[in-house]
Amino acid sequence: MNVGTEAPSLPSRPRWLRVVGVAAVLSTAATVWLGLWVTPPDKVQGNLVRLVYLHPPIAWVALYLAFGLAALSSLLYLWRRTRSLFWDRLAAASVEVGVVFNALTLATGMLWGRPTWGVWWTWDARLTSTALLLVLFLGYLALRRVPAEPEVRARRCAVAALIAFVDVPIVHFSVIWWQTLHQGATVLNANLSPTIHGSMAWTLLLGFIALTLVFVWMVTVRYRIEVLADRTDAEHLEVSLAERWAEGDLDGVPSNGANGGNGANGGNGAGGVLRPPTRVGP
Amino acid sequence: MSYVDAGYAVGLSVLFLYAIGLVIRRRSLERAVDLSLPPSDSAERTAETGGASGP
Amino acid sequence: MWRDALLVAGKDLRIELRSRVALWQVLPVAVLSLVLYAFALGPVRQTLASAAPGLFWLAVLFSTVLATQRSFAIEAGEGTRDGLRVSGIDPAGVFLGKAAAVAAELAVLQVVLWGAMTLLFGVHVRVVWLALVASFLATIGLATAGTLYGALSAGLRVRETLLPLLVLPVLAPVLLAASRAWSGALTGSVSSGLSWLRVLGPFAVVYLVIGIVLYGPLLETA
Numbered sequence: 133m134n135v136g137t138e139a140p141s142l143p144s145r146p147r148w149l150r151v152v153g154v155a156a157v158l159s160t161a162a163t164v165w166l167g168l169w170v171t172p173p174d175k176v177q178g179n180l181v182r183l184v185y186l187h188p189p190i191a192w193v194a195l196y197l198a199f200g201l202a203a204l205s206s207l208l209y210l211w212r213r214t215r216s217l218f219w220d221r222l223a224a225a226s227v228e229v230g231v232v233f234n235a236l237t238l239a240t241g242m243l244w245g246r247p248t249w250g251v252w253w254t255w256d257a258r259l260t261s262t263a264l265l266l267v268l269f270l271g272y273l274a275l276r277r278v279p280a281e282p283e284v285r286a287r288r289c290a291v292a293a294l295i296a297f298v299d300v301p302i303v304h305f306s307v308i309w310w311q312t313l314h315q316g317a318t319v320l321n322a323n324l325s326p327t328i329h330g331s332m333a334w335t336l337l338l339g340f341i342a343l344t345l346v347f348v349w350m351v352t353v354r355y356r357i358e359v360l361a362d363r364t365d366a367e368h369l370e371v372s373l374a375e376r377w378a379e380g381d382l383d384g385v386p387s388n389g390a391n392g393g394n395g396a397n398g399g400n401g402a403g404g405v406l407r408p409p410t411r412v413g414p
Numbered sequence: 415m416s417y418v419d420a421g422y423a424v425g426l427s428v429l430f431l432y433a434i435g436l437v438i439r440r441r442s443l444e445r446a447v448d449l450s451l452p453p454s455d456s457a458e459r460t461a462e463t464g465g466a467s468g469p
Numbered sequence: 470m471w472r473d474a475l476l477v478a479g480k481d482l483r484i485e486l487r488s489r490v491a492l493w494q495v496l497p498v499a500v501l502s503l504v505l506y507a508f509a510l511g512p513v514r515q516t517l518a519s520a521a522p523g524l525f526w527l528a529v530l531f532s533t534v535l536a537t538q539r540s541f542a543i544e545a546g547e548g549t550r551d552g553l554r555v556s557g558i559d560p561a562g563v564f565l566g567k568a569a570a571v572a573a574e575l576a577v578l579q580v581v582l583w584g585a586m587t588l589l590f591g592v593h594v595r596v597v598w599l600a601l602v603a604s605f606l607a608t609i610g611l612a613t614a615g616t617l618y619g620a621l622s623a624g625l626r627v628r629e630t631l632l633p634l635l636v637l638p639v640l641a642p643v644l645l646a647a648s649r650a651w652s653g654a655l656t657g658s659v660s661s662g663l664s665w666l667r668v669l670g671p672f673a674v675v676y677l678v679i680g681i682v683l684y685g686p687l688l689e690t691a
Contacts, residue, residue: 350432353440
């Protein structure tokens with residue numbers, strides 16, 4: 133039995149990853165330091181403004197970086213000319229990180245909202261659409277866990293990601309299209325003149341940079357995990373198949389082989405003929 | 415604890431825990447792949463990662 | 470594409486007419502759910518009347534999930550889907566046909582539910598054209614999104630639990646907008662109803678277009 137003769141040998145981790153990781157930690161620490169201690173309290177909001185250094189950057193990462201990247205990768209996967217499992221795995225990594233950030237967006241938002249508006253939650257357009265976004269991409273993650281061949285799974289997930297992404301512009305424009313409790317954009321507003329100034333503005337900017345770096349690090353590591361996971365799944369499958377073939381059981385007879393001990397290929401519905409998985413992708 | 419402190423605490427700790435989770439998952443998968451590679455490949459890999467081992 | 474769509478729609482509807490699954494299973498469940506809502510919310514007329522549009526569309530929403538599951542179950546037999554693909558029918562046509570069939574079933578369902586709602590919740594539609602336009606747009610959105618997700622989850626063993634999890638968040642905006650539009654139609658406030666039509670319209674178009682574009686790639690060598 134030959135494992136790994138067709139697949140390329142495992143690439144080593146990119147050297148820049150460590151640099152990005154360190155930079156992420158440092159810039160995040162700097163943001164926290166500036167945000168919690170150095171910057172002054174706001175005239176109107178008081179100390180609550182300090183959450184503004186976290187909440188919008190986290191939201192930005194979730195919606196535009198993470199889910200945007202996921203949608204773009206899904207598109208590139210579906211388009212024949214650029215089809216490669218690389219895009220599928222990148223999308224999966226991006227979605228998972230995006231879901232974490234999305235949940236954090238809601239959490240930090242609620243912690244800001246409770247003292248400001250008096251309520252933990254309200255069903256205004258922005259909060260509702262952001263919560264919906266979380267559920268949509270949780271669906272993506274659930275879909276991903278259903279066992280299937282890589283290409284089939286990739287196609288399904290790509291479509292799911294693209295449809296889920298439809299909600300992102302809705303979230304973005306919700307504060308303009310509807311009367312919301314949540315305020316309008318601080319920086320990317322219609323006049324493109326930010327309503328935040330001085331050390332607060334710089335801290336906010338640093339927050340964006342820091343969390344972007346965190347995102348880059350996380351997606352890269354998560355991508356690698358995805359590659360490794362696919363690899364080990366395929367190898368487990370090959371081992372089990374090889375053992376079965378050795379026993380002389382498989383010649384196109386479904387059900388007995390298909391529902392045996394290995395979990396990885398159990399989920400192909402109608403139980404057709406088993407064939408060895410094809411190695412695709414980086 | 416103020417809402418601000420709670421916000422920072424929740425945000426930072428979730429990110430931190432998730433990051434640690436990623437590192438752990440990666441490490442255990444790398445070990446799994448390593449174990450299944452034929453001996454010569456495995457030796458090559460340890461030489462490579464010796465130079466580039468990240469966080 | 471259109472000719473293929475008509476072919477597929479005709480096939481699906483003929484199967485339905487012969488087997489009457491939607492008629493005897495989906496429809497009764499939908500009406501039953503309206504009754505159950507009344508049980509859950511209590512007999513106070515005022516509560517039911519104000520909740521009526523939302524409950525109506527909730528019933529339609531869940532029926533959409535059932536109808537699309539059914540739409541793909543009829544092709545689950547060995548090789549049927551392959552047969553469709555190999556026959557050279559345009560996948561976008563298949564999509565439009567299946568969605569149209571589901572939409573037709575939903576339309577019939579809504580008529581019956583409308584009657585049940587009037588009877589059980591004691592409400593009257595005051596602005597009929599608003600309700601009809603909202604229904605038309607919402608049905609397109611529900612049927613197209615439902616069909617797309619039906620295809621996405623077809624052949625998966627966990628389809629029964631996964632399809633709702635995937636498709637309901639996608640249909641949620643349609644539920645929201647349609648309920649608000651019908652609320653306007655029931656109370657007579659046309660302007661608020663109109664503004665929700667402006668949400669329903671884009672959703673219908675977007676889901677329709679996405680379905681046409683992505684159905685083919687989704688089904689490749691499925």
